[in-house]
Amino acid sequence: MNLENLVRENIKRLTPYSSARKEYSGSARIFLDANENSFGSPLKENYNRYPDPLQTEIKEKVAGWNEIKPSQIFVGNGSDEAIDLLFRIFCRPQIDNIVICPPTYGMYEVSAEINDVEIKRAYLTENFQLNVEAIKKTFDEKSKLLFICSPNNPTGNSFSRDEILDLARCFQGIVVVDEAYIHFSGEKSLTGEIGNFPNLVVLQTFSKAWGLAGLRVGLAFASEEIIKLFNKVKPPYNISQIAQQAIAKAFENRAQVEKIIAEIIDEREKLIEKLNDYSFVTGIYPTDANFVLVKTVDADSVYKFLLDEKIVVRNRNNVELCAGCLRITIGTPVENENLLKALEKFTA
Ligand code: PMP
Numbered sequence: 001m002n003l004e005n006l007v008r009e010n011i012k013r014l015t016p017y018s019s020a021r022k023e024y025s026g027s028a029r030i031f032l033d034a035n036e037n038s039f040g041s042p043l044k045e046n047y048n049r050y051p052d053p054l055q056t057e058i059k060e061k062v063a064g065w066n067e068i069k070p071s072q073i074f075v076g077n078g079s080d081e082a083i084d085l086l087f088r089i090f091c092r093p094q095i096d097n098i099v100i101c102p103p104t105y106g107m108y109e110v111s112a113e114i115n116d117v118e119i120k121r122a123y124l125t126e127n128f129q130l131n132v133e134a135i136k137k138t139f140d141e142k143s144k145l146l147f148i149c150s151p152n153n154p155t156g157n158s159f160s161r162d163e164i165l166d167l168a169r170c171f172q173g174i175v176v177v178d179e180a181y182i183h184f185s186g187e188k189s190l191t192g193e194i195g196n197f198p199n200l201v202v203l204q205t206f207s208k209a210w211g212l213a214g215l216r217v218g219l220a221f222a223s224e225e226i227i228k229l230f231n232k233v234k235p236p237y238n239i240s241q242i243a244q245q246a247i248a249k250a251f252e253n254r255a256q257v258e259k260i261i262a263e264i265i266d267e268r269e270k271l272i273e274k275l276n277d278y279s280f281v282t283g284i285y286p287t288d289a290n291f292v293l294v295k296t297v298d299a300d301s302v303y304k305f306l307l308d309e310k311i312v313v314r315n316r317n318n319v320e321l322c323a324g325c326l327r328i329t330i331g332t333p334v335e336n337e338n339l340l341k342a343l344e345k346f347t348a
Pocket of ligand 1: 216
């Protein structure tokens with residue numbers, strides 16, 4: 001894999017936007033460089049200054065947590081921003097293509113469509129495993145990104161580490177491993193392999209296990225060279241001051257994160273056991289995530305019934321290989337109890 005050959009020419013040529021705060025480092029007395037409002041704002045908190053464009057504090061904290069260097073981390077406005085930037089860096093519209101393994105997270109397709117990039121599909125097997133041979137046959141010299149979501153959304157299962165790494169060895173483009181749900185699984189993250197695989201990008205997020213979806217903060221881990229490309233293309237101040245402060249604060253209470261993860265996993269197992277007793281449930285797929293894919297005799301009817309009960313789950317009935325399936329997020333004990341009570345009233 002030669003990174004130089006993968007990157008779009010316009011991105012290689014690009015002179016990135018140079019923000020006022022980036023051009024200056026050191027200590028100063030008065031800042032009159034960024035056209036901010038020096039007088040303040042209606043809020044008592046100070047948000048009148050632009051935030052750190054490179055999110056130094058967050059990166060240091062994340063680096064310590066993942067045993068990785070700050071220079072190997074990109075912080076995005078959700079991991080969705082990292083997904084979009086990968087297209088902009090590597091995929092020439094109407095020329096290149098990407099490979100996805102459906103059923104999987106929908107944003108890979110949406111980002112591809114937005115960027116006018118062809119989507120090639122190598123479907124998972126019947127029991128939701130990677131079809132490694134099919135994937136290898138699917139990619140060609142114009143395939144720039146291969147997306148592997150592990151644990152996978154919406155199926156919930158993790159993929160074999162060896163198979164992912166085997167694909168990373170064979171694939172001449174960038175392998176993007178989306179680990180949005182990794183903290184709910186017993187599997188080890190692939191972030192430790194960044195140094196061994198120059199074409200590996202691992203995505204994680206603060207939206208799931210950390211319970212901070214409202215802040216919109218996601219992460220990409222990759223070689224320094226790839227992170228430099230992210231930084232070149234990203235909007236200058238992509239993470240707000242509020243989000244940066246809140247993430248730094250969240251690190252002070254990491255024990256709480258671990259505790260909640262354990263509780264969610266505990267609830268997940270309880271919910272699965274109880275759901276198994278319902279006659280309209282024909283199968284529950286193994287899950288490593290904070291949701292479970294449930295096969296029913298009639299997903300549309302169950303979905304509508306729950307809506308009438310003011311309970312919203314995700315109907316995956318029309319998704320390839322997921323006919324009859326509902327994806328249910330693990331709620332609090334009270335929420336799950338309410339769900340189960342409502343389902344008791346459902347008759348197919
Ligand atoms: N990847 C996967 C697999 C997801 O399910 C989601 C959110 N549903 C995301 C990424 C996006 O997460 P974020 O909130 O970090 O943009």
